[in-house]
Amino acid sequence: MTRVIYVQPDGSENVVKVPAGTSVMQGAMSNDVAGIVAECGGSAMCATCHVYLDPSCVDLVPPVAEVEIEMLESAASERKENSRLSCQLIITEDIDTLIVHIPVSQV
Amino acid sequence: MVDVAISSKHTLPVTDLDPYDEAVLADPYPHYEILREQGPVVYLKRYDAYALARHDEVRAVLSDSETYCSGAGVGLANFYTEEPWRKPSIILEADPPFHARTRKVVARVLSPASLARLRETFEAEAEALVDKVLAMGEFDAARDFGEAYPLKVFADAVGLPPDGRENLLPYGDMVFNGFGPINERFTTRLAETKNSIEWIGNVCRRENLTQDGLGADLYKAADAGEIAHEEAEMLVRTLLSAGLDTTVFTLCNAMLSFARNPEQYALLSENPKLARQSIEEVIRYEPTFHSFYRTTTKPVEIAGVEIGKNQKICVFIGSANRDPRRWDNPERFDINRKVTGHLGFGTGIHGCAGQMMARLEGEILLSAFACKVKSISLTGEPKRHLNNTVRGFTSMPARVVAK
Numbered sequence: 001m002t003r004v005i006y007v008q009p010d011g012s013e014n015v016v017k018v019p020a021g022t023s024v025m026q027g028a029m030s031n032d033v034a035g036i037v038a039e040c041g042g043s044a045m046c047a048t049c050h051v052y053l054d055p056s057c058v059d060l061v062p063p064v065a066e067v068e069i070e071m072l073e074s075a076a077s078e079r080k081e082n083s084r085l086s087c088q089l090i091i092t093e094d095i096d097t098l099i100v101h102i103p104v105s106q107v
Numbered sequence: 108m109v110d111v112a113i114s115s116k117h118t119l120p121v122t123d124l125d126p127y128d129e130a131v132l133a134d135p136y137p138h139y140e141i142l143r144e145q146g147p148v149v150y151l152k153r154y155d156a157y158a159l160a161r162h163d164e165v166r167a168v169l170s171d172s173e174t175y176c177s178g179a180g181v182g183l184a185n186f187y188t189e190e191p192w193r194k195p196s197i198i199l200e201a202d203p204p205f206h207a208r209t210r211k212v213v214a215r216v217l218s219p220a221s222l223a224r225l226r227e228t229f230e231a232e233a234e235a236l237v238d239k240v241l242a243m244g245e246f247d248a249a250r251d252f253g254e255a256y257p258l259k260v261f262a263d264a265v266g267l268p269p270d271g272r273e274n275l276l277p278y279g280d281m282v283f284n285g286f287g288p289i290n291e292r293f294t295t296r297l298a299e300t301k302n303s304i305e306w307i308g309n310v311c312r313r314e315n316l317t318q319d320g321l322g323a324d325l326y327k328a329a330d331a332g333e334i335a336h337e338e339a340e341m342l343v344r345t346l347l348s349a350g351l352d353t354t355v356f357t358l359c360n361a362m363l364s365f366a367r368n369p370e371q372y373a374l375l376s377e378n379p380k381l382a383r384q385s386i387e388e389v390i391r392y393e394p395t396f397h398s399f400y401r402t403t404t405k406p407v408e409i410a411g412v413e414i415g416k417n418q419k420i421c422v423f424i425g426s427a428n429r430d431p432r433r434w435d436n437p438e439r440f441d442i443n444r445k446v447t448g449h450l451g452f453g454t455g456i457h458g459c460a461g462q463m464m465a466r467l468e469g470e471i472l473l474s475a476f477a478c479k480v481k482s483i484s485l486t487g488e489p490k491r492h493l494n495n496t497v498r499g500f501t502s503m504p505a506r507v508v509a510k
Contacts, residue, residue, distance in 0.1 A: 029447060039387075039466070041448045042170075043458025047219060066211050067456075074220035 003097045006033045007054075009104050018091045024100055025049040025087035035102035042087040047074035048106040049086040054099035058082065061089050061098070077103030119412050120145040121152050126398060126421070127287050132493045135397065136438075139426035147410035154183055154288065156400065156419040157409075160426035162433035162450065164409055168401055168422055170455045175401035175420060177457055178202040182286035182400055182496075185419055192285055192297075197341055199349075199457065206456065212328040213342055213460045216321050222467055225264050229467060232260050233475035241479060241509050245486060248366075248503040253358035256472050257351055261464070265346055266320025267310050274303035279352035280494055286399050287495025311343040321346065350461050353395050354468050356492075356499025360393040361386060361473060366485045366505060368440045372477075375442060376510075379477035385442040386469030390428075390451035392440045395497050397425035399453075424450040425498070481510045 004027050006014040014034075018027035028036040028049075037048035044067050053061070061084075064072075068088050072079050086100060122145060124138055125131060131138050142149050142160035149158045159165050168175045177200050180186040186195060195201075198209040215221060236256055240246045258272050281300045284293040309315055313336075316322040322343045329339040365372040375381050401420045406413065414420070427450045429437040434444075452459035459465070487504035 038447055040452070040458065040462055041450075042454055043452065043456075043462070045214065045218075045458060045460065045462055066207055067214055070211050070215045071218060073215070074218045 002091045002095045004091070005097065005099045007099065007101045008035060009102060020091050020093045022091050023087050024051065024089040024091065024098065027091070028086065035106065036086060037106040038087060044068055044071050044085055044088055047071045047085065050075040050077060050103050050106060051084055051086045051100040052080055052103065053082045053084050054101060055082060057098050060095050076105045076107055119148060119150050121150045122158070123152055125153050127290055127292070127495050129493060132498070133491055135425060136429060139423060139429060142423065143426060143430060148412040151421060156183065156421045157414055158421045158423060159409070160423045162427040162430040165422045165424060165427040165450055166454060168420055169450070169453055172203060172456050174404055174407055176202045176404050177401065179402035180400065183288050183419060185402060185417065187417060192289070196345060197338055198345060198460070203456070209334060209338065209342065210456065210460065212325065212333050216324045217461050217464055219463050221324070222463055225467065226471070229260050229471045230475070232256070233472045236472070237475045237479050241507055245504070245506050248362040248505040249359045249489070249500040250502060253362060254355050256358060257354040257468060260468060261350055261354060264321055265343070266317035266322040268315065271306050274306040275347060275351045276355065278303045278307050279348050282348040283352060283494050283496040290495070292493065292495060307344060307347055311340050311347070316343070346461070350464065352497055352499070354465050356395040356497055357386070357390060357465060357469060358472060359500040359503060360395060361389040361469065362483065362503060362505065363489060363500070364389050364393055364440050366483050369482065371440055371442050372483060375473070375477045376481065379474045381442055382474035382477060383466065383470040384446065386466060386473055387446045387449070388440065388442045388444055391446050391449035392428070394425050394428055394451040395499060396451065397496060397498055398423045399496060424453065479510055481508045483507050
């Protein structure tokens with residue numbers, strides 16, 4: 001189990017245990033974490049599960065894929081260098097803690 | 108138990124079910140329930156394939172494109188051992204790493220950012236269509252509504268000429284029949300669709316498309332060197348085969364679901380903002396797509412059942428969306444349900460690339476309908492359209508009352 005910390009725009013935190021093989025998006029959905037819409041359910045088609053990866057965690061996950069890069073163009077909130085689609089961030093056993101910041105809006 | 112050419116730690120249930128039988132296509136849900144209760148994996152004896160009918164297994168297989176590939180065809184036929192009836196699709200039936208190149212381009216063209224420019228036109232057309240059926244009072248919810256809207260707005264968005272669009276639905280019907288067995292339903296459709304195939308071939312050419320549509324966008328990606336120009340043409344064809352029958356049937360299924368559940372329509376009519384989540388629940392409850400296939404790239408074990416390499420796995424998404432292991436009261440149409448994660452558009456790297464277009468069309472038309480229509484009821488028995496893979500209607504006599 002990996003500890004995923006979802007930091008809301010107001011600074012409050014949701015700390016959730018997410019099993020390996022599950023996406024950061026799924027971790028948010030199954031624990032009712034606010035601010036992740038995930039309309040397409042994980043196909044990298046809707047850009048409504050946009051998060052900012054904490055700079056301390058960038059090396060813990062694979063780099064952004066081309067399909068994800070395209071879709072981030074559709075994100076409702078500002079796109080930054082650390083923007084990711086949380087449906088594409090898959091938890092692996094070697095990650096102890098992952099911190100993501102939730103943007104102001106998703107749609 | 109009959110002979111099955113595999114060994115397994117767990118018992119593998121076998122079924123004689125023909126998912127493509129007319130009676131099963133007409134009402135597959137009782138059969139899905141039996142499949143789900145038989146086990147997580149059931150051997151489809153008639154077709155030498157393995158059926159998955161529960162949500163978790165279907166999701167897992169669709170999420171693992173390396174183990175369960177699409178390159179051997181997403182229909183029953185195994186392209187590695189059989190001659191495909193048509194040239195495999197360069198996106199739907201392509202595997203990584205080749206898949207990402209075409210997918211990236213199509214995903215961009217159909218992304219929310221790209222589709223945003225269509226909203227205003229789609230809204231105006233939706234309002235006009237709702238006014239039209241209200242003026243008619245009694246209308247055909249399949250032909251006059253479900254078909255009329257995508258044939259206008261989607262075909263316009265792609266950039267098709269106005270004439271000849273009646274060729275689009277038979278063409279899609281042929282393609283979707285092709286994901287099942289080569290049965291009479293498929294061969295009859297194929298034989299009847301010769302002219303449509305020619306028309307489709309023509310309109311996919313750059314010179315026959317408008318210069319500002321989604322089709323032109325695909326050619327612009329070719330100009331930029333991302334794909335070849337012949338590939339752009341093939342991808343326009345993909346938009347046309349995948350983008351019409353599907354949304355048409357989804358709109359028909361929405362009309363049927365609301366006509367049969369007036370208390371749910373009352374909720375939507377009171378609050379048309381529920382249109383977007385309503386269309387999502389329609390796609391869970393009464394999905395358009397019902398089943399397709401993956402092929403194992405190595406020996407696998409699914410829920411304890413061992414399956415060899417190069418075997419066809421049939422994923423019943425229509426059943427996964429009604430799996431009580433995943434959904435509370437799955438047989439209930441409930442537009443307030445938390446429906447994210449249904450499998451009506453598939454999932455994973457091959458999840459429907461046009462799903463945001465489908466949502467846009469569905470939301471806008473349903474919202475316009477809910478704003479103006481007080482009630483909808485059926486005035487006769489709807490006539491189901493039978494297809495090996497998708498479910499919809501050819502006719503649905505209905506009556507609407509204005510607010």
